Amino acid sequence: MKKFRDLRPQSLNRGLIKTAILFISLTTSLSTQAITAQIVDDPAFGVGSVLRDAAHNTDFLRLDFTTNRTYTNVVAETAPGGDFSGWHVASEANMFSLSVTEGIIHNSTDANQIQAARDIRDFFCPTGTCLNPSSITELAVGRISNQNLSVTIPSGTPPQFTYGIGSTLPAHPSGVRASFDLTGWQGVSISNSSLGTYLIRTSPSPVPVPPAFWLFGTAIVSLFRLKNNNQ
Numbered sequence: 001m002k003k004f005r006d007l008r009p010q011s012l013n014r015g016l017i018k019t020a021i022l023f024i025s026l027t028t029s030l031s032t033q034a035i036t037a038q039i040v041d042d043p044a045f046g047v048g049s050v051l052r053d054a055a056h057n058t059d060f061l062r063l064d065f066t067t068n069r070t071y072t073n074v075v076a077e078t079a080p081g082g083d084f085s086g087w088h089v090a091s092e093a094n095m096f097s098l099s100v101t102e103g104i105i106h107n108s109t110d111a112n113q114i115q116a117a118r119d120i121r122d123f124f125c126p127t128g129t130c131l132n133p134s135s136i137t138e139l140a141v142g143r144i145s146n147q148n149l150s151v152t153i154p155s156g157t158p159p160q161f162t163y164g165i166g167s168t169l170p171a172h173p174s175g176v177r178a179s180f181d182l183t184g185w186q187g188v189s190i191s192n193s194s195l196g197t198y199l200i201r202t203s204p205s206p207v208p209v210p211p212a213f214w215l216f217g218t219a220i221v222s223l224f225r226l227k228n229n230n231q
Helices: 002-034 071-076 092-102 111-124 211-230
Strands: 038-042 046-053 058-061 137-147 160-168 178-186 199-202
Touching: 046 092, 046 111, 058 092, 092 111, 092 137, 092 160, 092 178, 111 137, 111 160, 111 178, 137 178
Parallel strands: none
Antiparallel strands: 038 046, 046 058, 058 199, 137 160, 160 178
């Protein structure tokens, strides 16, 4: 009988360890998913219209919704009751934060980063919409809130900086690289099918870990205590 009394706690201990590892893996997986940008639906703009950067609590609207509109028009429509009510124009810092979430460094030659930049580009400009191609780049290009104050244009209003996401092509002097940076500037009265305006909003608070997980953790602790008491 003594032999069995010695083995049972060891067996219980192994089972508890395996259970604890599983629990930690599940919660770690949830935490990892919580900081990865995800494509989500929006009641106003439809299926797959929003990219949610939970790490920075920011939603990005697809770029093709703002093409063929001037910057002035887009800003006006962010007012209450407008087409983009609840949204505002993204800044360079907001765009950089998205690149951090996705692990993309501008000009990187890493294949994974290049593909990630292309995936983000394809979200902002789905096939057949606002892609801004050239012989050396394939980018989604949109205006941001930062102004180029060093440039004087006929309208007298400083132009907005533009931000490009995607990659360079083999014909580029530097070869194929990830692109996630400023690309130039455009006036506030310019509109065309390959130029949009990046819009963001504060995303909903992350969903808390379900109470069942905390109860599960508490049960593990209780089993450990029971095991110790039986020794």
